[in-house]
Every structure is written in structure tokens, then in C-alpha cells.
Amino acid sequence: MLIGSEPELGRATRAAVGPAGEPDHDARTRDRVLAAVSERGPITAAQIADDLGLTPPGVRRHLDQLLADGAVESRERTTGKRGRGRPAREWVVTEVGHDALPTHYDSMAVEAVRFLRQTAGDDAIQSFAQARATRLEERYAAEVDTAGTDPAERVEALVTALRRDGYAATVRPVGDRGLPGVQLCQGHCPVQHVAHEVPELCEAEAEAFSRLVGAHVQRLATLAQGDHVCTTFIPTSTPTERATR
Incomplete structure (x- = not known):
């Protein structure tokens, strides 16, 4: 839906998602991870890491915090090739996460x-x-x-x-x-x-x-x-x- 525009995703996200007092760099990175899930979800942590130039463990740490905040949720991947071990998890933004992104009264x-x-x-x-x-x-x-x-x-x-x-x-x-x-x-x-x-x-x-x-x-x-x-x-x-x- 299109009414108005607000491209600066991080401005609202930092105020609504993430623990208080965390380093600003971490908050900005978490904003980028949330924006990537919003833009490309369902998406895996490995794909986010590749897109943003981050390490998969670092992305998973931010996803864990976003999950704890209720901003994202994960589900078992149902498409693509499956290797050995646990199936990959895909991430999407929840209603709480969308509320943390910019809104308009x-x-x-x-x-x-x-x-x-x-x-x-x-x-x-x-x-x-x-x-x-x-x-x-x-x-x-x-x-x-x-x-x-x-x-x-x-x-x-x-x-x-x-x-x-x-x-x-x-x-x-x-x-x-x-x-x-x-x-x-x-x-x-x-x-x-x-x-x-x-x-x-x-x-x-x-x-x-x-x-x-x-x-x-x-x-x-x-x-x-x-x-x-x-x-x-x-x-x-x-x-x-x-x-x-």
C-alpha cells in the first residue's frame, strides 16, 4: 500500500526494538537486519549475511534479539535444496516488527x-x-x-x-x-x-x-x-x- 513515504527505516526502529543502552553500532546493524528481513523475507540468516556483508553468527545474534523482541519470527525452510543436519530457518517480520518500522499516525x-x-x-x-x-x-x-x-x-x-x-x-x-x-x-x-x-x-x-x-x-x-x-x-x-x- 502506498500513502506517504518514510525511507529512513532505522530512525523508528531504534526507538522501538532492541535493548536499552546497547552500542549505537549494534542498534544500526540490527536496523539493517530487520530492514533486510522486511525487504526479502522469507530469508535465511546466511542470505542476510551475504547481502549485508556480515558474518552468519553475527546476523544470528541480531536475529535472536529481534526474535526476543517479537519483531521477527522463523520457520523451517520449505524450498530449495536441503543438506545434512538441521533444516535452514527462514525469517519474516511480525506485526510487532512492522510497527517498529515507520508508520503514519x-x-x-x-x-x-x-x-x-x-x-x-x-x-x-x-x-x-x-x-x-x-x-x-x-x-x-x-x-x-x-x-x-x-x-x-x-x-x-x-x-x-x-x-x-x-x-x-x-x-x-x-x-x-x-x-x-x-x-x-x-x-x-x-x-x-x-x-x-x-x-x-x-x-x-x-x-x-x-x-x-x-x-x-x-x-x-x-x-x-x-x-x-x-x-x-x-x-x-x-x-x-x-x-x-
Whole structure:
């Protein structure tokens, strides 16, 4: 979900996660580990270490602290090759962890949209969601258009824009669905509690993505509904004609 932006993950995280009085270097490193889990989860400690240039034992120490704080959780890895010994654990961010990442006055925003729905009805909420999506589309259109007409290239441009605004966005190729495509993943939603109250926001955002990349998209998961990442499948084999804005 996209409303506002706050790219500095560590600023809020240090205030909410980690023991008091720890060295600032440790706190900053823990911020980076939490951000990596948010961006790429499910992810193993070894993958985090490789991404951040840290040692696996050091990463596990930070993960243990984040686990103790309730900011992350682990589960047995279910994909990829399994060697001897204990199966690798994969890590994802919990609701507590997302709360430690930047948010935008959730309580007031939720009250506002509830009031809007109660006083003006569902049509007003839908209009609000569409207006937000239109502004999103207008904000990114020029940058995405520089990527040309190929949906895959347009997705890459969109991901770059989303990452710049602090949404921990990544793109992952997928080829096991019978249709070539990519998954656009958003590992952080600053307003996921508002989106939980107003799912129309997620729907309108997906429609904006469809128009921006020039392909029909399918929203597979959202943070607002309890998933660990917002995931959108975008086919890359048969681009559609973009709607006229």
C-alpha cells in the first residue's frame, strides 16, 4: 500500500526494538537486519549475511534479539535444496516488527476513514481510494514511461520508484505458473492498519500498478490482511494496451 513515504527505516526502529543502552553500532546493524528481513523475507540468516556483508553468527545474534523482541519470527525452510543436519530457518517480520518500522499516525487515519464510511458511505471510500491511486499513478508515470513498453522493464522502473519512497520493494521472476511473469513484492507498508480498515486502497493500488506497467496484474497477498509481504503477480509475456490517463 502506498500513502506517504518514510525511507529512513532505522530512525523508528531504534526507538522501538532492541535493548536499552546497547552500542549505537549494534542498534544500526540490527536496523539493517530487520530492514533486510522486511525487504526479502522469507530469508535465511546466511542470505542476510551475504547481502549485508556480515558474518552468519553475527546476523544470528541480531536475529535472536529481534526474535526476543517479537519483531521477527522463523520457520523451517520449505524450498530449495536441503543438506545434512538441521533444516535452514527462514525469517519474516511480525506485526510487532512492522510497527517498529515507520508508520503514519495510524490511529487518526483509521478514525478518519471510519468516519468517512459512516457519514458518506462506501461510494465515498471508493472515490477516496481511486483518488489516491490516481495520484500514485501520476507521481510515477513519467519515470515508468522512460522504461519503454516492455512490462518487465516497466516493473523494474516502478520498483526503483517504490524503493526510493521506502517501501522495501523488490521484483522476483517466477516461471512455475505456466505464464512467464514477475512478482512485485512490497516488504513494508507504512499504513497497513489503515489498509486493513479500507481494503479498497489495496485494490485501487493494484489497478494503478496495472495501468502503469501495461499488463493485467493479480494481487496475491497484502500486509493489511496479515501476510508478511504485499505480493503482486505481473505477467510479462503479453503486454496490454495502457489505459489513457
